[in-house]
Each structure stands twice: as C-alpha cells, then as structure tokens.
Amino acid sequence: MSKRTKKVGNTGWMGPRYGIRIRRRVLDLDRSRKLDSACPRCSTVTVSRVASGVFECSRCGTKFASGAYLFTPAPPITRSEKAAEAKSEA
Secondary structure, X not given: OOOOOOOOHXXXXXXXXXOHHHHHHHHHHHHHHOOOEOXXXXXXXXXXXXXXXXXXXXXXXXXXXXXXXXXXXXXXXXXXXXXXXXXXXX
C-alpha cells in the first residue's frame, strides 16, 4: 500500500483549499517545529517546544522564550554592550 500524503505531509487534510503557498508554509513550519535545538546553557541538542514561544531543555530543565515556532537563542552579550549598559546605569 502506498502513502497518500508523501508530498503534502500534515497539510493533506487541507486538500486543494487555501492555495499551494500557504500549504507549503504551514508544512515548513510544521516540520521545523518538531526539530530539536541546541541548549544555550548545557550545549546539548535537547531543546524542544513546549507551547507557543516556550521551549524547554529536557536535560537541564531550563525554559526559554523564543519565536512562536522556531527556537532562536539570543546572541551573547558583547563587552561593548556590557560597557554601554554600565555607563547608562551610572
């Protein structure tokens, strides 16, 4: 027996409705949402999505806020940014 939704994946329920662009966008988001990401704290690939914009590392238990579907860790703070913060606080 062959698979019926090889190309369309989870968007097969939409059928011909909504247009191909939107269905492909939904499919890309759906596939990338399920991928694990690297934890910025313990550096293991165990960060998974808990809810919309909430991600949790299953190893160290740290929760992070990020994008609604994809985990994008915040860039590290540089020395110049730390110096600028210190000047603004003083």
